[in-house]
Amino acid sequence: VDLGWDGSISKVDTDKRQVFGWCSLTEVNGEKVVDRQGDYIPLNEVEKSAYNYVIHSRKGGDMHRRDGEQPLHTSDMIESFVVTPEKLENLGLEPDALPHGWWVGFKINDDKQWEEVKKGDKVHFSIHGKGKRVEKSL
Numbered sequence: 001v002d003l004g005w006d007g008s009i010s011k012v013d014t015d016k017r018q019v020f021g022w023c024s025l026t027e028v029n030g031e032k033v034v035d036r037q038g039d040y041i042p043l044n045e046v047e048k049s050a051y052n053y054v055i056h057s058r059k060g061g062d063m064h065r066r067d068g069e070q071p072l073h074t075s076d077m078i079e080s081f082v083v084t085p086e087k088l089e090n091l092g093l094e095p096d097a098l099p100h101g102w103w104v105g106f107k108i109n110d111d112k113q114w115e116e117v118k119k120g121d122k123v124h125f126s127i128h129g130k131g132k133r134v135e136k137s138l
Helices: 043-056 085-090 111-119
Strands: 009-013 018-028 075-083 100-108
Touching (some): 018 043, 043 075, 043 100, 075 085
Antiparallel strands (some): 009 018, 018 100, 075 100
């Protein structure tokens, strides 16, 4: 279901060169969210991927480009929160008070990438994940 949530940058702090937004959404108002590639990623898989990223990388890149075998390192993660119904309830909120998915924040270190963000040329986050495609009905 396309609910108008598309992983766009939601907040920019120009003075600090920081950007924030949804990296991956799984559900909004009880409706499952299908990504730009036509895939639905279950929340438990998003959560595992998010924790793995925080533990092992925390480095942002640029359009999935790599420098030789290494990804380009243009930004650093400064915030990560996977919103689940259980966490919302533990915060004293309704289980669907917010979209379910992965909210992130990055500090942009690369001058070229920062200019592209400010001009509006870079407006989305991408999880750049690997997976095995399995056909299932929503």
